[in-house]
Amino acid sequence: MRRFLARRLAHGAAVIFIAVSLSFLLLHIAPGDPFSATLASASIDPATLAQWRTAYGLDRPILEQYIRFLGQAAVGNFGPSIRYHQPVADVLAAAIPQTITLMGTALVLSFGFGVPLGSWQAAHRGTTTDRIAGTASLIVGSLPEFWLGLVLLLLFAARFPILPSHGAVDPMHDLFPLAERVIDRARHLVLPALTLALLSSASIARYQRATLLDVLPQDFVRTARAKGVAERHVLWKHALRNALVPTIVLAGLSLPALIGGAVFVERIFSWPGMGSVAVEAFAGRDYQLVAGTTVAGAVLVVAGSIVADLLHAVADPRVRAR
Amino acid sequence: MGGTVITGLATDVAQLIPPMIQQVEEKIVADQIFEPLVMSGDEDRLDTGFRPAIADRWSWERDSMAVVFHLNPSARWHDGAPVRASDVRFTFALYTDPTLGSQERPALSRIDSVTVRDSVTAVFWFNARYPQQFYDAGARMLIMPEHALASLPRATLQTSTFARNPIGSARFRLSKWTTSSIELVADTTNYHGRPKLDRVIFVKVADPNAVVAGLSNGELDAGEIASPQDYQKLSAHPALRSHMLPAWDYAFVQFNLADPKRRTQPNRLFGDIALRRALTMAIDRKTLVASQFDSLGTVAVGPMTHAQTMADTTIAIAAYDSLGAATLLDSLGWKLPAGKMVRERAGQPLRFSLVVPSVSPNRMAMAVRLQESLRRMGVQLDLDVMDAAAFTARVARRDYDAAFNGTRAEASIAGLKAYWTVAGADDPAGRNSANYRNPKFDAHLDSAIGARDITTARAHASQAYSVIIADMPAVWIYEPRTAQFTHKRIRTAHVAPTAWWRGLADWSIPEAERLPRDRIGLKMAAR
Numbered sequence: 001m002r003r004f005l006a007r008r009l010a011h012g013a014a015v016i017f018i019a020v021s022l023s024f025l026l027l028h029i030a031p032g033d034p035f036s037a038t039l040a041s042a043s044i045d046p047a048t049l050a051q052w053r054t055a056y057g058l059d060r061p062i063l064e065q066y067i068r069f070l071g072q073a074a075v076g077n078f079g080p081s082i083r084y085h086q087p088v089a090d091v092l093a094a095a096i097p098q099t100i101t102l103m104g105t106a107l108v109l110s111f112g113f114g115v116p117l118g119s120w121q122a123a124h125r126g127t128t129t130d131r132i133a134g135t136a137s138l139i140v141g142s143l144p145e146f147w148l149g150l151v152l153l154l155l156f157a158a159r160f161p162i163l164p165s166h167g168a169v170d171p172m173h174d175l176f177p178l179a180e181r182v183i184d185r186a187r188h189l190v191l192p193a194l195t196l197a198l199l200s201s202a203s204i205a206r207y208q209r210a211t212l213l214d215v216l217p218q219d220f221v222r223t224a225r226a227k228g229v230a231e232r233h234v235l236w237k238h239a240l241r242n243a244l245v246p247t248i249v250l251a252g253l254s255l256p257a258l259i260g261g262a263v264f265v266e267r268i269f270s271w272p273g274m275g276s277v278a279v280e281a282f283a284g285r286d287y288q289l290v291a292g293t294t295v296a297g298a299v300l301v302v303a304g305s306i307v308a309d310l311l312h313a314v315a316d317p318r319v320r321a322r
Numbered sequence: 323m324g325g326t327v328i329t330g331l332a333t334d335v336a337q338l339i340p341p342m343i344q345q346v347e348e349k350i351v352a353d354q355i356f357e358p359l360v361m362s363g364d365e366d367r368l369d370t371g372f373r374p375a376i377a378d379r380w381s382w383e384r385d386s387m388a389v390v391f392h393l394n395p396s397a398r399w400h401d402g403a404p405v406r407a408s409d410v411r412f413t414f415a416l417y418t419d420p421t422l423g424s425q426e427r428p429a430l431s432r433i434d435s436v437t438v439r440d441s442v443t444a445v446f447w448f449n450a451r452y453p454q455q456f457y458d459a460g461a462r463m464l465i466m467p468e469h470a471l472a473s474l475p476r477a478t479l480q481t482s483t484f485a486r487n488p489i490g491s492a493r494f495r496l497s498k499w500t501t502s503s504i505e506l507v508a509d510t511t512n513y514h515g516r517p518k519l520d521r522v523i524f525v526k527v528a529d530p531n532a533v534v535a536g537l538s539n540g541e542l543d544a545g546e547i548a549s550p551q552d553y554q555k556l557s558a559h560p561a562l563r564s565h566m567l568p569a570w571d572y573a574f575v576q577f578n579l580a581d582p583k584r585r586t587q588p589n590r591l592f593g594d595i596a597l598r599r600a601l602t603m604a605i606d607r608k609t610l611v612a613s614q615f616d617s618l619g620t621v622a623v624g625p626m627t628h629a630q631t632m633a634d635t636t637i638a639i640a641a642y643d644s645l646g647a648a649t650l651l652d653s654l655g656w657k658l659p660a661g662k663m664v665r666e667r668a669g670q671p672l673r674f675s676l677v678v679p680s681v682s683p684n685r686m687a688m689a690v691r692l693q694e695s696l697r698r699m700g701v702q703l704d705l706d707v708m709d710a711a712a713f714t715a716r717v718a719r720r721d722y723d724a725a726f727n728g729t730r731a732e733a734s735i736a737g738l739k740a741y742w743t744v745a746g747a748d749d750p751a752g753r754n755s756a757n758y759r760n761p762k763f764d765a766h767l768d769s770a771i772g773a774r775d776i777t778t779a780r781a782h783a784s785q786a787y788s789v790i791i792a793d794m795p796a797v798w799i800y801e802p803r804t805a806q807f808t809h810k811r812i813r814t815a816h817v818a819p820t821a822w823w824r825g826l827a828d829w830s831i832p833e834a835e836r837l838p839r840d841r842i843g844l845k846m847a848a849r
Contacts, residue, residue: 032711036718045740046718046751048423055477085337085480094501150531157532161539166532171328171503171523175842268529272501276528280334283681285711 008309012302019298020291024069027282027290028062034082034285056082073291081289083280088292091277096296098168099273102196102266103258105189107251109197110204115247117201118208123235125213134206141202145261149195149268156191164188166270192269196261200254207250212243245315252308256301323508325519325831325840327812329823330527330536330545335504337485338496340464341417341424350823351524354506355400355490356464359391359410359444361824362457372456376405376465376491386451386774389459393442396513399467400495410444411436412468421476426462429734433459453776454734465491493517493827502526507844517827520844537562540837543809548684550616553805562807565817568629569801572622573685573728575676575692576796580757582721585750589757591674591723596654598794602640603647604699610691611800614684618805622798624791625738629820632735632770634784637791639798647699658700665700673702674723679713684802685726692799717755725755727796735783736771742790743767758795811835 034056035049053059057068072079078088117137121130140148157165164170170184215221216239224238225231259275266275274293281289331347338352360380363371377391397405414436417424434449446459470489474482486499493514494506503525510516527533527542534552536542538559546567547553556562577592591597607621626633651657656665656672665672678689686707693703708716717725731737740746743764746754766786773779791798806822808814811831818824831840 030712031708032713032715034711036711036714044423044425045420045428046749046753048420048427050751051421052423080481083336084334085485098501150529153529153531153535158535158538161535164541165535165539166330166527166529166541167502167525169502171505171525172326172839172842174498268532270502270526270528270532272526283709283711 004313005306005310008306012299012306015302016295016298020073020294021066021070023290023294024066024287027285027287028065030285032285033058034287036285069287069291073295078292078295079288081281081286081292083284083286083289088288091289092274092292092296095272095274095277098271099259099262099266099275101168102189102192102271102273103255103262105193106196106200106258107254109193110199110201110254111247111251113197114201114204115208115244118205118210119212119235119240119243121205121209122212122216125209134209137202137205140198141206143199144264145195145199146264146268148198149192149265152191152195153268163190165191168272192265192271195265195268196258199261200257204247204250204254208243208247211246212239215239215243218242245312248311248315249308252304252306252311255304259297259300323516323518323520324833324843325812325836326521326523326842327519327543327826327829328523328525328541328839330533330542331524332526332528332530332533332546334526335524337480338488339422339480339482339485340466341413341419341422341426342480344425347524351504351506352464352488352490353492353821353823354494354522354826355488355492355496356466357490357492358461358464359393360456360460362461372460376410377460380456380460386448386455388445388447389456390439391444391446391460393444394513395442397491398511398513399470399491400489400509401467401470403467403469404441405465405491406441406468407438407444408441409465409468411438412472413463413466414446416466416471416476416479417463419476422479428740429458429462429732429736450772451774452772453774453779457733467491494522497521510844514827518830519826520840520842522826537807537809540809543812544807546804546806548618548802548804550618553616553618556805556807561810563810563814565806565808565814565819565822566617567804567806567822568819569620569627569803570629570820571728571730572625572627572798572801573682573688573726574622574625574796574798576717576725576727576756577794578720578722578724578756579759579795580720582723585720585757589723591672594654595794596650597656599640600647600650600654600656601696601701602794602797603643603650604701605692605695605797605799606642606644607797607799608642610688610695614687614691615800615802618803620801620803622801624787624798625742625796626735626787627731627801630731630735631733631776632780632783634780634787637784637788639791640794644699651699651701656700663697663700664702671702672700673704675704675706676724676726677706677708677713677716677722678726679710680707681710681713682726682728684800685728688799689726718751718753720755720757727755734771735767735779735786738767738786739771742795756795758790758793760789760793763789763793811837 035052081088081091084091121133124130153165156163164187168188173181173184176184221234221239224234263275263278266273267279274296278293281293333345333347335348335351340352340356343349343352357375359375359377360372361375376393376397378394379392381390393405393407399405416422417426418430432448432450434447437445439445448455467489470484488496493509493512494517495509497507498505503523506522508517508520527536533545537545537556547556557564577598578589579592581587581589611619611621623635628635651665655667658665676689678685689705693705696703716722740753742754742758744759744761746752747757747759763786766782770779770782770786773782813830815828816825
């Protein structure tokens with residue numbers, strides 16, 4: 001297991017290095033820089049812009065900038081964010097917990113809804129309701145995040161104003177009593193988490209249905225039935241347990257999609273997470289912050305896949321044996 | 323006294339060092355915490371209508387080369403220290419320090435120095451007489467506390483603690499700054515008197531749809547709207563009141579008059595003023611602007627906006643005349659061959675690209691309309707859409723045929739100098755990216771800037787505008803307007819048309835109409 005973990009960590013480090021290097025390279029070869037990144041920057045005196053570029057070392061050769069950047073990144077020091085005028089670490093420290101809260105909630109909701117739905121569909125395969133559910137999940141799963149987010153926003157924050165339209169908490173959150181604070185946080189989570197969860201639960205349901213249909217004809221299921229075990233127990237205790245192993249792996253692999261989706265969803269709902277920060281960083285050519293968000297995103301994705309591998313190994317003895 | 327106003331801001335406020343302010347959102351917040359020596363009039367007139375702020379009175383020296391400001395002796399910073407004349411001198415030093423890159427610095431170039439006569443008397447010395455002297459000295463700069471900033475290195479000022487914990491002298495002070503909101507509370511011991519509201523909270527709401535939702539469901543008390551559809555929707559809302567704000571931005575299709583590869587050579591197309599005229603005449607600006615903006619936009623009138631003091635909106639621009647445009651193009655040799663959609667001359671199609679910044683939805687939408695207008699005239703317009711950084715870099719390099727540019731008009735006409743004068747074109751790093759050169763324009767502009775009275779300045783400004791509009795280095799397309807919505811329970815005693823946020827400290831909410839959040843009082847949030 002240790003060797004397995006060490007190998008996965010080494011792979012993860014390589015992925016992070018490649019992701020960060022690519023983002024550095026692509027951003028630097030794109031036209032413009034942090035000081036030409038807004039339309040308003042055209043009104044700043046060119047001499048002042050030149051001075052700022054020198055101060056941030058942007059007038060140095062790209063290789064020199066890259067080596068300096070790697071040196072700083074290796075010790076976790078990404079320097080100050082040009083956009084936010086704060087250390088990148090501080091910007092990320094505020095944003096990452098928000099994104100983890102949103103993604104964690106979305107992940108729980110999507111599995112909490114997707115797995116039972118997929119299992120129910122498998123148990124009722126071929127029926128009209130299975131076909132309707134399958135079509136519905138296909139349609140929902142095909143929707144773009146930003147579109148679904150906007151529809152939910154306009155529906156539940158504007159047309160029927162029962163949920164907040166923006167932010168992670170009410171601006172007066174700190175003045176509320178504890179119970180109201182909990183409710184306030186939950187209310188703000190509903191629309192962004194629901195947007196992400198609806199999309200991923202649709203694909204999880206389809207995946208779960210397919211894996212359960214693979215498991216149901218297997219010998220151990222037939223044996224259980226032959227022993228007179230009730231059909232409900234056969235499905236939920238015997239078949240589903242085995243069919244969940246690939247779905248557990250899917251949980252880890254869902255992270256990249258959720259992070260990608262969070263970029264749009266956080267923007268629509270002004271959720272102060274990493275997605276919002278990343279959008280600002282890329283649009284503003286904030287090199288340091290882009291590096292920081294890329295590393296943080298890559299770490300989350302790599303960590304997710306390692307956790308998925310570990311869970312897979314725990315759940316499936318054949319993997320441990322390998 | 324009492325009440326809370328929650329206002330939406332489109333982008334993050336990154337710092338609150340007034341000389342380093344780059345975005346209007348930062349200005350909106352900074353204007354509640356800091357104050358200038360004098361408040362300018364509502365129309366941002368440069369020569370009249372000023373009201374006391376930190377300075378309670380002022381006087382001119384006989385030769386009009388110096389103005390003396392007497393500071394209100396009761397003026398205090400939020401930390402209790404008195405506001406002194408040395409703070410004024412220090413503020414001027416910050417605004418004119420090139421390392422800080424203040425956008426106001428060029429406009430302050432005609433102030434020679436600031437001296438301290440005594441602890442409450444600051445003297446501004448000018449190196450020229452001009453109409454907006456008083457505005458530049460008294461209203462352009464937000465005064466900052468020397469005692470809190472003098473020991474900090476200026477190069478890192480924007481990352482200092484002060485940048486996110488500012489100490490000002492205005493009627494609100496900072497209470498809390500989180501990742502998504504900034505809370506200001508009433509400075510109850512302020513020398514102007516405490517504000518009528520208890521608190522103002524600025525929240526980031528990035529998506530315009532969320533602003534509409536927030537305003538209509540009561541989460542937001544104030545916010546700006548730029549889309550005509552949203553404007554109509556919210557105008558019908560019974561709980562909201564709207565104020566139409568005058569336009570300070572204008573957008574224009576700027577022609578590169580020089581060859582992008584060899585700047586000394588005229589542009590293969592736009593070096594010819596007759597072609598520029600034909601293209602201008604081919605565009606029905608009035609219809610295009612009305613179809614895109616409805617009541618939230620007006621046709622641009624030149625390198626100015628209707629709101630500017632110096633604007634001359636009577637100067638004629640080549641009117642839409644599709645037949646005239648076609649005839650002119652024909653006479654220039656750009657003929658439409660039978661069976662073809664694009665005009666040609668000597669086998670070369672009449673085709674050029676327009677660089678458009680994707681960050682501006684208005685320009686993106688209008689570019690498509692322009693493309694269609696020109697297509698009908700047999701002109702192929704290729705849209706080259708790019709992000710803001712690429713756009714500004716490309717335009718700065720002058721590597722384009724035509725650019726859908728836009729700018730924010732300054733109160734003073736001096737702002738045009740960098741963009742359209744010969745000096746700006748000759749300097750390879752200069753901002754005259756259209757390579758426009760006309761010494762007559764320069765002369766009139768200089769005369770307008772240097773005029774001693776507003777009437778003379780306006781006359782020269784008008785002549786400068788006439789020259790550049792006749793030369794057609796650009797097609798002046800639109801001035802986008804925004805509407806500001808406020809919840810009706812809030813009494814906006816006075817909304818300055820140029821800066822709706824300016825009178826926030828005088829806004830109030832009657833006791834009977836207060837919401838629960840208005841009744842919380844000045845209890846401080848946990849920090």
